[in-house]
Amino acid sequence: MAQKILILYVPVIHKGYLDFFDKIKNRASKVYLIDAQLQEELSDFKPDIASIKTSRVKALLGKLGFKNISILSKSGLGKLNGKEFILVDEEISRNFAGRYLKKSKISWQSVFLRWDKSKVLVQVPPKDFPVSKSVFDRKMMAETGKEAQKSSDWWRQIGAVLVKHSKIVLRGNNKSLPSDHTPYQVGEARDFFKAGERQDISNTIHAEQMIISKAAKKGISLQGSSLYVTVFPCPVCAKLIAFSGIKNLYFASGGSNFDAKKVLESAKVKITYVK
Incomplete structure (x- = not known):
């Protein structure tokens, strides 16, 4: 070799x-x-x-x-x-x-540790959402999977891509702050909570939050854009999406908890489950 x-x-x-x-x-x-x-x-x-x-x-x-x-x-x-x-x-x-x-x-x-996904993800079957099996949507969702693998979070890895005019313009993942290595230095706060519990306490910025922040930093308008994410957004991210101008949300797993679905639909964000 x-x-x-x-x-x-x-x-x-x-x-x-x-x-x-x-x-x-x-x-x-x-x-x-x-x-x-x-x-x-x-x-x-x-x-x-x-x-x-x-x-x-x-x-x-x-x-x-x-x-x-x-x-x-x-x-x-x-x-x-x-x-x-x-x-x-x-x-x-x-x-x-x-x-x-x-x-x-x-x-x-990769040097980052991973928990067994089946032990850390609370899967809520998606209900009442249109289902897409289109080649393009599946291709975009595959890109979110690639982005998720960049996350250093050992508990769960989330990826997202923002699409405008059928092209990816921004990518994001749930990222530990201030660096990828922070949870290995000081511990991961999420280890003490179940999935979906106390989502305000975390070492990380969520993938959706990263994309919306990047758009603000780069002066990219989100009006009418589409967001693809591996897991349905948490209530906090749902509220950010609702006010961002994003009009289409595509997800591949998980489901709404608390008021995420209600908030998104009230903002006329179209939600689609990609299968």
Whole structure:
């Protein structure tokens, strides 16, 4: 197997990372750790004080048997041209690849832990909603599934895409804040509640909230647009959707709780279950 370069951002050590290190150790000819300055440049949020210093991560990797480990600064980016890479599928690494490895071949790996979906999702069969089996709607829903996999939330992963004129204009997932690694550093507040209970208490921004926020930031009008989401929105997100201008909501699982359905329908949002 051809040797590749491993580029890492490791703010916290947990079982997901340790399993990844065991799997990848003999596949990487060189390891680069993204330095603090680059980390700050690649995130919209300030570095978390709970993050492990890059120098300590380097020492740990050495003890785990990794060879040829360097800390990567902006001045060293020229060394990366024309190589094949392994990156962890998390926000800072995705931003790094989008900015500095646009033409490179990348193998994306996950380090995030996942609960058994059947144990954490409360499934409420959708009732009284039109059903769509159209090729386009199923294609868009498949895109929401891809987006959901970017979430670092171990409890549940939600994805959403916003569509205008039959094209995806925004993507979102339920994202831990201030970083993908926050629940691994300080714990996940949702572990203490059942699905649908006390949805105001969470480490994350919901996928729908992320999309509406992105639209505001980028000056994108939501009037008449369509939102596809993996799971029916919570009551809070339903209210945001109702006032956003989104006119079509498509979902693939779950069902309305509390007043979500009533609020959406009162705002003349058409709700469709994609099967």
